[in-house]
Amino acid sequence: MKKSNSETILVVDDDPAILLLVKAILEGRGYRVLLAENGDSAIHLLELHQLRIDLVLTDVVMPNLSGAELAKCLVAMRPGLRVLFMSAFQDSDAVRVQIVEKGSGFVAKPFKTEGLVSAVERALEQSAPEQPKFFSMP
Numbered sequence: 085m086k087k088s089n090s091e092t093i094l095v096v097d098d099d100p101a102i103l104l105l106v107k108a109i110l111e112g113r114g115y116r117v118l119l120a121e122n123g124d125s126a127i128h129l130l131e132l133h134q135l136r137i138d139l140v141l142t143d144v145v146m147p148n149l150s151g152a153e154l155a156k157c158l159v160a161m162r163p164g165l166r167v168l169f170m171s172a173f174q175d176s177d178a179v180r181v182q183i184v185e186k187g188s189g190f191v192a193k194p195f196k197t198e199g200l201v202s203a204v205e206r207a208l209e210q211s212a213p214e215q216p217k218f219f220s221m222p
Contacts, residue, residue: 089114091138091208094129096120096154098146102193106141109197110204123149130161137165139207144171168207170195
């Protein structure tokens, strides 16, 4: 039996195929999904619309505005917003530096459907952070 969810998730990725895949997976689980092809589009979406966003699922490595920079901007606009990061470059220093320490998680690409859904569910269950805390991993 399919679980029905009412949360809204903003997915940000510069790869259109990833956007469509994540949208299909999450909508298949009952989530409302909004898409943005980059950080600027995500910020613009929040500025123009007073939409309730329960979670931002963002790629870490994107042109112009990284996932970490985007998270800081979005949380400043909407304090308490939950952020979940994803990347195919989980072993790179750039990704390690940008992963959120508390209140968010990480999904490695490529991901399996159940892995993505599980990470989203865990992120939504966590209490929203007051401020994202970024750290550098050794």
